Amino acid sequence: MPANLPDFRKLVINVYEKLDGAIHTIISAHNDKDPEPSLNSLSNQQAAEVKRFFMRDYDVVLGMLERRMDRQPSTNSQVRKTIAELLRKAGRQPAPIHKALMRLADRGGVTTIITTNFDLLLQRAVPGTPKIKIPTYALGAIPRPGRSIDFSGVLHIHGALERDEDRYSDLIVTDHDFGEFYLRRRSVPDFIYDAARLFHLVLIGYSANDPPMRYLLNAVAADGVRFDDLKERFTFVGLDKPDPIADEDWKGRGITPISYDSKNHHAILLKTLQRWAVLSAVNGNIKLVDNEIKRIVKKNRSLTTDSDRDLFDHLIRRSSDSERVRLSSYAAKCGADNGWLDAIIAVCAEKMRGVSL
Incomplete structure (x- = not known):
């Protein structure tokens, strides 16, 4: 929008x-x-x-x-x-949220994002466009989910507009279309099942009552009963005010809600995605990451906020071994107390326990 x-x-x-x-x-x-x-x-x-x-x-x-x-x-x-x-006619230029999403879609070497939109604005939002071309796949041409570089591009599970304006592609827009691709062919649910077993899926821009989301949520919730290796799924939920009933509605459908204040046209969602992108482990700004570490460790760990403790732990947890050594050394130089250093040790111990298991 x-x-x-x-x-x-x-x-x-x-x-x-x-x-x-x-x-x-x-x-x-x-x-x-x-x-x-x-x-x-x-x-x-x-x-x-x-x-x-x-x-x-x-x-x-x-x-x-x-x-x-x-x-x-x-x-x-x-x-x-x-x-x-x-x-x-309506969508000519990508919005800032498209650009933030495409930065987050960068998995390192490949860019992968799933969309139910028909427009091609995500492709146009890639940094360096038009020099960098992101492949586009729709419906039956979408590659099977996997960790290889073949699973990449903007994946339009409900179809995509043809670049040639004189041609019209298949689009999933009617009840018959949803029945065909979700129930009869099962191409969309099967794709989502495979992706959910390999990746943590994050849904953005939906309400639980959107027709596409109703079909998708019912399919995912049913599959959660059959497979115990599905990774946790999340959705950003814009609300006028806190609504625990709405949260439970999402949870009942197998999705963990991340609620936020939707005022000012969902401004806080855009700000969050942009901040997430610049702190990305793949293509984020290293100086900004260092600045966050420096800012956070100025206070004793026991006196800082939950969000800062979570962010610090996340930045350490998601790092490679060499990056952890660098960040640990930097935190110590910035005067981090033993609480922060103990947190680093605890995060490293998580990895060791994972290897032993």
Whole structure:
């Protein structure tokens, strides 16, 4: 949305603006607090679509519209052409959050990120673009998850817009599409299962009620019962105020929530991702890491904040052996008390216990 792209709800409204003005007039003027408007002027099919819209079943709405206008799904349907045209027109330049995400997607030698977006803004957000070309894969062309360099690129699990504006790719946008790729072919759930067994997945930019997320969460939660080697999954959750019930909703779906204050258009999320990126172990700023170590150890460990203790331990834990030696020496030169040095020893002991196990 910071790149002027619509969310799912707004996309549906924009599609109706192009294809069905009568329905657009009703749904664009309605909000959740309003009573349901009269639908007497609409056909039964149109009225059914509006009711589904009010229920927030946006994938179902687009499926119903496509079947009404085109009779059956196809890459050349009016609905899909309209979606592609709207997204190409709206999203021209990547936003700062795209750039932060692509820095975090750098695994050292390869860049890997999974997206449900159709646009190609992540590719354009890579430092050095257009000199550096990041491969793009969609749907069946996505490489199988693995730790090799072959598992790389921007992986569009719901399809990607063609670079050629005269062509239209398969896009997962309707209820039939989700049924096809999540239930019948199982290509998306199987991909997520494999990735979750190799990596800690972090979800950004979703609510638990987004249609794509409902399908995905149900698939992941079911798989957690069958496999005990799935790594912990996380999601950033923007809230107007703390909501323990919403947290439990995510946990019940097999995802650990990281809640944050969503005010000022989720400004703190962008700030967090940017800070995470500059402190990255792969391509972060070493001077900034050293400055953080120096700042943190100015206080005794017992007197500092939990967040600073966690950050210090993380910077040590994620480092190579040689980097740990360097950071330990630097911390000592900066006057670190025995509490910090004991923490370094404890982190190193974690690694030794892991080797013995």
